[in-house]
Amino acid sequence: MYQTTIQKSAELVGIGLHKGSPVKLxxxxxxxxxxxxxxxxxxxxxxxxxxxxVVDTKMATVIGKNGHIISTIEHLLSAVYAYGIDNLKITVDADEVPVMDGSSASYCILLDEAGIAELDAPKKVMRIKKDVEIKEGEKYVKLSPSPDLNYDFTIKFPHPVIQEQAYVLKFTKESYKKEIARARTFGFLHEVQYLRSKGLALGGSLENAVVLDEKKILNPEGLRFPDEFVRHKILDAIGDMSLIGMNFIGNYEAMAGSHDLNHKLTLALLEDAENYEVIEVVGEKMRELEKAYA
Structure with missing residues (x-):
């Protein structure tokens, strides 16, 4: 199995979540x-x-250099990772990635338009060798050895629409597109009002997020999945874990995980070389992974 990039350049324009201005990507x-x-x-x-x-993880994953940042990268990266793309240049003309509809579906369409190209170099994959866990109170995120790649996520919110939700994604590119990519980000009306008072979330709307008041969903079309909330958390986690720098083989598990906990997990994983090994994908495992990213 070989490293990949895209066959041709592609672009889109969308609204930035926080400034509410058009962003070209x-x-x-x-x-x-x-x-x-x-x-x-x-x-x-x-x-x-x-x-x-990574310079901030409070509300999104934000990277930066020399005082310049790019915010809300996780939805795009989630799609890039799910497509198994190893090498890619992503250009934006502002300090955030377009939010699109709040999911990664638009980015899947963009990648389908660009196409996947194989390169003349073996694909490298990280195999998790030891349990690595970050825990804060009842919240935790964890990586553990597994012959496959699974995302197992549980959330709990004291809200009548959400309450406790759990979902396990047995990862393949197709299962991601079918079960995860369309799940939108969500937030609470009081949080949106507070953020806007601080000059943030100016681009947020019912067009790009599921918004809830104290009792119900405000979006007139309702949910795309009954458990859309936890599915979106998996979407975020896949994007956040792409910071490892390559696809990995192992099990990801979370209870009320967040961008911050995911970032700490990547740091903890990479700080000890005993936690993992980087392998070039050949032989039987190559055929398994080729099926996953077909």
Whole structure:
């Protein structure tokens, strides 16, 4: 199995969640062993996708360099990771990635338009060798050895529409597109009002998020899945874990996980080389992974 990039460049324009202004995003092919690189065209700054470049995780995963940031990268990265893309240049002309409809479905369509191209270099995958866990009170995120890739997520919210939800994704590209990609981000009306008072979430609307008041969903069309909330948490987790720098084989488990806990998990994983091994994908495992990303 070989490393991949995209066959051709593709672009879209969407609204930035926090500033509410149009953002142009363009994806372009990169050669083998380049990784995922973000580029701010408005300030001429390139930011490689690495855990050490994460500068904020309060409401989204934010990377930065030399005082310049790119916010809300997780939905796009979730799709890129699900498609098994190893090398990609992502250019934006502002400090955030377009929110689109609050899911990663638009980015799946963009990647389908761009197409996948194989490169002349073996694909590298990280195999989890030891349990790695970050725990804060009842909340935790955990990686553990497994012959497959699964995402097992549980959430609890004291809200009548959400309450406790759990979902397990047995990962393949197709299961991701069918079960996860369309799940939208969500928030509570009082939080949106507070953020707007601080000059944030100016682009947030019922067009790009599921919004709840104290008792119900405000979106007139309702939910895309009965458990859309926990499915979106898996979408976020897949994007956050892409900061590892490659696809991995193992089990991800979370109870009320967050961008912050996911970031701490990637750091904890990478700080000890005994936790993992990087393998070049050949033989029987190659055929299994080829099926997963077909």
């Amino acid at each position: 363009r994806i372009e092919p990169l050669e083998a062993n380049s990784g995922i690189v973000f580029y701010r065209s408005d300030v001429d700054v390139a930011i490689p996708l690495k855990p050490e470049n």
